[in-house]
Amino acid sequence: MNSKIWLSSPHMGGTEQNFVKEAFDTNWIAPMGPNVNGFENDISLFLGGTTHVAALSSGTAGLHLGLVLLGVKAGDEVICQSMTFSASANPIAYLGAKPVFVDSESETWNMSPALLEKAILDRQAAGITPKAIIPVHLYGMPAKMDEIMDIAHRYGIPVLEDAAEALGSSVNGRMCGTFGDIGILSFNGNKIITTSGGGALVSENPGIVKDARFLSTQARDEAPHYQHSKIGYNYRISNLCAGVGRGQMEVLAERVGQRRAIYNQYYNKLNAVRGIHFLTEPAGYFCNRWLTTIIIEPAIAGFTREDLRLALEKDNIESRPLWKPMHLQPVFSGCAFYGDGTAENLFINGLCLPSGSNLTQADMDRVFAIIDKFIR
Numbered sequence: 001m002n003s004k005i006w007l008s009s010p011h012m013g014g015t016e017q018n019f020v021k022e023a024f025d026t027n028w029i030a031p032m033g034p035n036v037n038g039f040e041n042d043i044s045l046f047l048g049g050t051t052h053v054a055a056l057s058s059g060t061a062g063l064h065l066g067l068v069l070l071g072v073k074a075g076d077e078v079i080c081q082s083m084t085f086s087a088s089a090n091p092i093a094y095l096g097a098k099p100v101f102v103d104s105e106s107e108t109w110n111m112s113p114a115l116l117e118k119a120i121l122d123r124q125a126a127g128i129t130p131k132a133i134i135p136v137h138l139y140g141m142p143a144k145m146d147e148i149m150d151i152a153h154r155y156g157i158p159v160l161e162d163a164a165e166a167l168g169s170s171v172n173g174r175m176c177g178t179f180g181d182i183g184i185l186s187f188n189g190n191k192i193i194t195t196s197g198g199g200a201l202v203s204e205n206p207g208i209v210k211d212a213r214f215l216s217t218q219a220r221d222e223a224p225h226y227q228h229s230k231i232g233y234n235y236r237i238s239n240l241c242a243g244v245g246r247g248q249m250e251v252l253a254e255r256v257g258q259r260r261a262i263y264n265q266y267y268n269k270l271n272a273v274r275g276i277h278f279l280t281e282p283a284g285y286f287c288n289r290w291l292t293t294i295i296i297e298p299a300i301a302g303f304t305r306e307d308l309r310l311a312l313e314k315d316n317i318e319s320r321p322l323w324k325p326m327h328l329q330p331v332f333s334g335c336a337f338y339g340d341g342t343a344e345n346l347f348i349n350g351l352c353l354p355s356g357s358n359l360t361q362a363d364m365d366r367v368f369a370i371i372d373k374f375i376r
Helices: 016-025 034-046 059-069 090-094 113-125 145-155 206-216 239-249 252-270 305-314 342-349 361-375
Strands: 052-056 077-081 098-102 132-134 160-162 182-186 199-203 276-278 292-296 336-338 350-353
Touching: 016 034, 016 239, 034 052, 034 199, 034 239, 052 059, 052 206, 059 090, 059 132, 059 160, 059 182, 059 199, 059 206, 077 113, 090 098, 098 113, 113 145, 113 336, 132 160, 199 206, 252 276, 252 292, 252 361, 292 305, 292 342, 305 350, 305 361, 342 350
Parallel strands: 077 098, 077 132, 098 336, 160 182
Antiparallel strands: 052 199, 182 199, 276 292, 292 350
């Protein structure tokens, strides 16, 4: 069998081991430490220098802490983009709150501003004001954040911006993760850079980030003994993982360029194929192209996204359907949903193609050979 071509595998830059070795040499193995501080500073500078950062054990931890810091409690409602990974919605359930799902719009595949406002007005008519809004930047494509933030401000609802897939993406030069009251990043093994497992909570409000650091280290009060006045969490990143992150930050811009080059290869090869469509950048948008995605219209192309996925799988090439919307997930059945079918259609017809920055040209040629043979 041919070697595996992964959808998106980790890609080391070469200096990660230097930072990790320093942690070993100084015996700074426990959470916290100079690598954590340095990693947070590197992220802040990359995002523009005005954002404060708390490096955490995962992006999911950041979303959970973000909801806690926004005052979400059991019984509250939180508006969440439906088309996303489950980690965007699960922390709402952690707190006993109720997700209200909103459909996508077709231009970016992210939260529809029109349906967001419809959801807010409908909930308010029922005497409920949602406590937070969670938009997501799918596959690195920025959501319509200017419109979403305008709506959020008009109705006085804070925004928890899920930028887990969008580090390096921007709108008119403003980095994803910096639009919301709180932003979340992920450094999971399949992301554009990785710390093995890790994430970050970011905000221009230093008080929010200070509180996030406090809660993420078990909310220990200042005392010579262990004393706790609030419920805390074990969510801080380790000094070792942060060392990996520091090395990864050195090659982040390069990784974005490599992912965009892979997207361009797919676009140039497949855009002319009848029935295949790409997610293109609106004016002023810059997408990191974390994953290259296509939509296949079966009635025109003569095949489905599942037909192509299985053809690639037969040659040991990993591809994946787009995210199954949360309002269609059994675990969230019965939750309120405001939509027009956009996310469901994207799920049925969409496919993620191998997009890792460590793909060789030989890997790409093999993927194209299988696709060419399949289409013929």
